[in-house]
Amino acid sequence: MGAPFFGRLLHGGDYNPEQWLNFPEILEEDLRLFREAHINTVTLGVFSWSMLEPRDGEFTFDWLLEIMDRLHKAGISVILATPSGARPKWMADAWPEVLRVDAERRRALFGGRHNHCYTSPVYREKVRRIDTELARRAGEHPAVIAWHISNEFGGECHCPLCQQEFRRWLQKRYQDIGKLNEAWQTVFWSHVYDDFPQIESPSPIGENGLHGLKLDWKRFVTEQTVDFARAEIQALRDAGSRKPVTANLMYDFDGLDYRRFADVLDVISWDNYPSWHKKEERITALDTAVQHDYMRSLKRQPFLLMESCPAATNWQAVSKVKRPGMLLAASLQAVAHGSDSVLYFQMRQSRGSFEKFHGAVIDHWGGDSRVLQEVAETGRALECLSEVCGSGVRSDVALIMDRESRWAMQDAAGPRNENLRYMDLFLRLYGAVRAAGVNADILGEDQSLDGYRVVILPMVYMFKEGFAEKIRAFVSGGGTLVATYWNGVVNDTDNCWLGAAPHGLTDVLGLRSKELDALYDGDCNAAAPVLGNVPGFTHTYTCGTFCDVTELTTAVPVLAYTGDFYAGEAALAFNRFGDGTAWYAGALFEERLYQDLLRVVLRDAGVQTDARALFGGSGIPEGVSVTSRARGDVRYVFVQNFNRFAVRIPAELPQGAEVLYGSFRGKLEPLETLVVKFS
Amino acid sequence: MGAPFFGRLLHGGDYNPEQWLNFPEILEEDLRLFREAHINTVTLGVFSWSMLEPRDGEFTFDWLLEIMDRLHKAGISVILATPSGARPKWMADAWPEVLRVDAERRRALFGGRHNHCYTSPVYREKVRRIDTELARRAGEHPAVIAWHISNEFGGECHCPLCQQEFRRWLQKRYQDIGKLNEAWQTVFWSHVYDDFPQIESPSPIGENGLHGLKLDWKRFVTEQTVDFARAEIQALRDAGSRKPVTANLMYDFDGLDYRRFADVLDVISWDNYPSWHKKEERITALDTAVQHDYMRSLKRQPFLLMESCPAATNWQAVSKVKRPGMLLAASLQAVAHGSDSVLYFQMRQSRGSFEKFHGAVIDHWGGDSRVLQEVAETGRALECLSEVCGSGVRSDVALIMDRESRWAMQDAAGPRNENLRYMDLFLRLYGAVRAAGVNADILGEDQSLDGYRVVILPMVYMFKEGFAEKIRAFVSGGGTLVATYWNGVVNDTDNCWLGAAPHGLTDVLGLRSKELDALYDGDCNAAAPVLGNVPGFTHTYTCGTFCDVTELTTAVPVLAYTGDFYAGEAALAFNRFGDGTAWYAGALFEERLYQDLLRVVLRDAGVQTDARALFGGSGIPEGVSVTSRARGDVRYVFVQNFNRFAVRIPAELPQGAEVLYGSFRGKLEPLETLVVKFS
């Protein structure tokens, strides 16, 4: 099934009219302000369970249907949410099994949200029933365009039901307890299991050092959550709905392997809450871009920006008001990276409780605010960009970011435990690709590498079965590989690969890792160009955090360490393998190395970009983002200036190109966006 | 009932002879040293329960009565404490219900102090019995001058008995569960209650986001504690005692709303433990002054300094020895702000356990120490100031500091969560009043504003029902209001007031708050004088933390922001309303702004001070505190130099003035105190 096509870029967000049923004048005013703000879509029903089923089996849908009618009449579409993100108190009181048990084996009291056992048959049955009712009574309403399953899935439960299910899952995975013991190396510290029923989930007051157990527990939590989502979708389908389904994912969320949701959901959506203005906007924009690309790459299809904040959030230590223009720039950045929507949490600020100060399109004052005006401006921009809806993103470059590998790496107990600086490394590599105006996909190890020209492996600590072979084939077939330190260390069950590292790639890279030195945060080394190095590097780059000391076989050194007992050893090297090339960058270098390296890599790999047509030989100024979407031969190139100063666009508008949004006048003001259509 | 009059300034403190019953020579030596140290009062019985009732229903009062006889013979009065601050182990063993249950629902083991359920009928009955015995056997002893109830009330209990009592309290408050749902906005996250028995107290492992619940829980804890205190007092009264009753309160204690104790206690007392010498003494002195004024304002009567440390404390990270003169200055500061006593914890250092190194009048060495000499000097000073006893404090200025509002604000989850810097703002405003030598009262929202000329609202986040109306009446009747950002945001149940903010005061202030920007700690803005501003401000003041962006209606701008997207908008403005004036200070400014602003405000409001007679036009030097007590036409003006250098007193001794304590010689040495009597 391809990505669902909504026909227009969606603009709106989470709306909770059930908080205002006693204020009919406010519900009326909302519609007027939605119109003014160019809103075309709202999400209803998130956390509405108490209002839809106030007592077990008693349903009240009238208020919902009435609101939907009025929205529909106003031309506003509805994304309908299942209410399973928070359950009513009557359920917790009658069936305590729906409450989670934490890793210390304490049953939670009722409270908060996302607080239910995904295994509990009672909970699953209650969810199935409300979902069925919802689909039957409201699902076919003409306003409805999609389903939104639960809300921000996350968390884990250690109750007896989950323990049982975990053991069943393990038994299916390993069949034989001997295989599990081998896979988890339980002989270490005498933790050998005689049988599956002996196994308990990891706990700070119990087993906490068995890496294989901890990794499999995380896998199980993902599988159980996916299974829960699958059951919700099935309930909707059984009730006859065929509308596309999404669930809202979260920023770099560590609790679940989102890759496992890709096959279950019709469209990926996510909630994006950057701390704009905390760091320079260009830094925050790059960080956000990674997440957009990661979400898009899950299905390699357009996604939805399901939540974002129109004003200031309320849960950060300090929540700055968004500066004028920031909302528009951030919203269009999502579209530039593949989103078919700009949706907000929330349409109207609630009066009370935990999120009463979370920014909203309509605030407590309730009038025509600056925020409302900026939302309206964003709405007009989206209308202008309407034809972009449904177009894809083409990337020649893939970076591997695998959640299971990251789980294992975080739990490694290795040379550095304090701060692996994984994201620093990732951002430097990603940023170097993006600085060239080149799109990038961000993939799990299981995704196909077909069609890419460059593949980058930043600290892919775990090489799962078959991954090394896939990389070998990619390089020998003519691809370019860029690998870093701390690659290919462990296998699927978090046991170290024996023999030379990176596992399976030592001939591809023409070297092996001998010793991985960890540096204290204040420590520093540097890498200087080797005389006559092929790519012609001339600078010396500082490096730190990790310095890999390697033994070269066929690889050619480019940079060599200048300090410590491994001075003179290769810090950067490349190797020809089959028809391809493989680079090894052995330390965490300063940003500039990655920029210089990727410039060479992308050029040699023949990666093209429309950015060249706009910025010519001088290159894209730092802080300017160039991203493109495409449909057939048509390319929509988004140029955004995330600097706090204006930048020049030196070129003329290329032939065949036209301005779809913004103005082409030789420069871009801070936070300004320009969209050029090439066809 | 007016404040009890003790006839002399009390000097002494907590005394635990029960720790020394096996050391008769030490008990003898104590009396000799008390005499040497000019001690006239001791507190007996705090934590003596085990010694008074070693087994359930077995009482041993002989040792106590014997000590009281000897003290009385030595001219030393006794404040008699009920022992309910810590209970014997036999009680916890026989009735575990007396032990507290914490928010995670864990029943405590026996240990520590302040560890009992205030609801438990068993505990209440045991307390009633011991209090009755104490009152009957010792309460009418001629040495006794007052009762001291329990010790430093605090803490909360989540046991089933407390849950039940909480629900009963809520039912009485809201009558109808629908009203409670509305008040707490339970529809948010689907937490609607069907009935009162469903409600549970807040918990980190349960409900923790429902602001209304959390606020009402804190109110309940206060009410339950007050009720417990009331029951203790009733036991004493039922046993026939008519002596005045106090309970010792604590520094800026967040756990209870002390306003609720004002009606229950005959006299307020508190325990004061500043970290002298950690910061400059003038800074610590100002911080301490706030607390003295807050305590005095609870009943607007003289209070008692119930505990203070004659030497170094033992529970701070670093406890510096008090420098020579510090004890005297700190003790007289209490009297200056309205205390009729200087009492210490403790008279003699215990040999063992948790407080064995807490400073005392008599230390382990047991001899004639520097501390003992300084205590004696303080005793002589108090004898010299004897006539001050019972006199009041008159203030033209009131600052609002409301515990319930602070509770709500801390829990707000708003623009800043890390550090609201409430006390920084409060101290800058309070310090600006005190720098002018003007007394200040510190009031809750429920206290009367009659007779004040200036009322200051520093971050009064919660405007309870009727509060805005009281302020309106105050200003329109000719008063001067100084308000800051983050005023009038929520109502009594922590729901946001809808419409313009500050709630109910936008016409009084002539403006409304549009956006409250939060700044990171490193961020900074500034406010520059508006051309031709009426008060004639000429400086530019830095500001940060919060910057309120306002829309002015009738207000006149005085300062305008110089930076960010709201540059040029008003940062300080004033408005005429009725016969009064209202100022709005929209950001956290540097100290100087508040000094400059209050100088204008106090002058325009016609606030007088005797400080002018002593320091003339040049004003009071920084670090010098001028405070006054009054009885009829007589004023006792305390001048204290908290600087580390001497300061000049430029004026001659005014006519009709006489020196009551210290010497008038044109200057004050560091930590020196001068008391001048005007009549």
Add this chain to the structure above:
Amino acid sequence: MGAPFFGRLLHGGDYNPEQWLNFPEILEEDLRLFREAHINTVTLGVFSWSMLEPRDGEFTFDWLLEIMDRLHKAGISVILATPSGARPKWMADAWPEVLRVDAERRRALFGGRHNHCYTSPVYREKVRRIDTELARRAGEHPAVIAWHISNEFGGECHCPLCQQEFRRWLQKRYQDIGKLNEAWQTVFWSHVYDDFPQIESPSPIGENGLHGLKLDWKRFVTEQTVDFARAEIQALRDAGSRKPVTANLMYDFDGLDYRRFADVLDVISWDNYPSWHKKEERITALDTAVQHDYMRSLKRQPFLLMESCPAATNWQAVSKVKRPGMLLAASLQAVAHGSDSVLYFQMRQSRGSFEKFHGAVIDHWGGDSRVLQEVAETGRALECLSEVCGSGVRSDVALIMDRESRWAMQDAAGPRNENLRYMDLFLRLYGAVRAAGVNADILGEDQSLDGYRVVILPMVYMFKEGFAEKIRAFVSGGGTLVATYWNGVVNDTDNCWLGAAPHGLTDVLGLRSKELDALYDGDCNAAAPVLGNVPGFTHTYTCGTFCDVTELTTAVPVLAYTGDFYAGEAALAFNRFGDGTAWYAGALFEERLYQDLLRVVLRDAGVQTDARALFGGSGIPEGVSVTSRARGDVRYVFVQNFNRFAVRIPAELPQGAEVLYGSFRGKLEPLETLVVKFS
């Protein structure tokens, strides 16, 4: 019983072939690499319980015996470990009582290691049985040279069985509950006990302020652990084994009083994991030296270095690779201080679980690494130094470091709670002794002072019964005492000594402590030479943290404070007492003071050192360690350069001296070691 004599310096370490039983080629390769690395000893059986007794009562020793045969054939000795450091899961499942209960009274789940109740009769019985089997089946194998009991004893259990045992232990100690109440000062906060069964172990959710209880609990935990070790040893002896027994202790371990193990173990061993290269190596070397000396002094016999890391550890925040030469220098440092072994954890890196990246002689790569080469070099050095084996260490200087005193001091709640800087003070005093090339013993209060010339008391907070008398006798008999602030404050049960402090030594020192001032970390004072002071001090030394203000009787001031209200009072003083001398250093001074003071003290006390023969009058360069072992008239002087630069050795090789290891050529390179034999 004297120290066991192993005939050669042991070289090897922990070996876990049970992790590799499915990899016979690896077990084969291990033997080859052991040979290459000059390995002569391995420790087997640590954590092997699951492999030795896979099900209750089913034993499988074949794999172990086979390995032992092969090792023996290769000339490799075996230290055989009892497996009680971690128990199999079947035992926890069948007898939950073997699982620990923490201070919050939560029973642990199965997991980790060192997780068993030392009291549990079931656990003790299971341990006795496996130990008996082990001794019978493998203990008499010719490869076995010693027993290794359990692994890194530590931790505590609060289960009902332990509570009962604790009460029994207390009853035995105090006989009468009244004596216990007096000893613990339970009258404070009304915590008086009626009888022993009322007592509960300390808990954060119960009793946590009764110092006497907390101290006795720690004592009990030690006693119970020692008793457990004793039972294990008894099982081995009952099974007929006469091999010497050790247990591996840990770096400055706070959980147990290791002094209590001295009589139980035949030889002390310990695990040494310094963070080399985190600070300068000379600093880390000094810190490590303290621990070596402490361990050696426990029995005043040679000890074993049981574990150390041949490469980088894996549990520190940052684990740097050991620089070339570091392993050799660190290993020889252990020998220099009295070790008869250099043993590593671990021989081969495990594939999985928590310690898979802990450095090992053989790593995952499995080949001939730099680490393996440096291990081999260390092995060759040990062979060269073989005759040193069994020789002792002679010290004229003793420093008192008493665990019970430290426990009490940490819990004191006194003038400073944040950071007492105990180890800073200790290291400055110890470092000053070592800078003179003089050996030092580090003793508990109960050890004999016979034969020492100088005794140093750094913050010996607790003076146990009889300790002051021992010090008095030592000084009056001609010894030299160096005492600091915070000495002799409390007695054995943590009650303050009444009267003058330091308890029992005021006439020895000729002074008493009046006030102990605590300084904030930023604060500073200084001590300047008193005019005409006897030792002729001429410098002014900064000081801080603590400044003791004393009253001198017969003592003569040497330095006087320059600042604060006690300026002019003595900061350093000395006193003649009987035939000896006593120094009092009242503050934490900069390092230099201690160097200058000890130079005078050692000279006046007539302490000799061979260092003088090598370095002459100019003294030992900073960062160079000179340590000696001795047997009869023969002295082995180890000279090690822990600087990052070469140092000169100015003297010729003295007559009668010969070079046993290294080369005598007028200088020492960084990390170089020279061993000179004097006879």
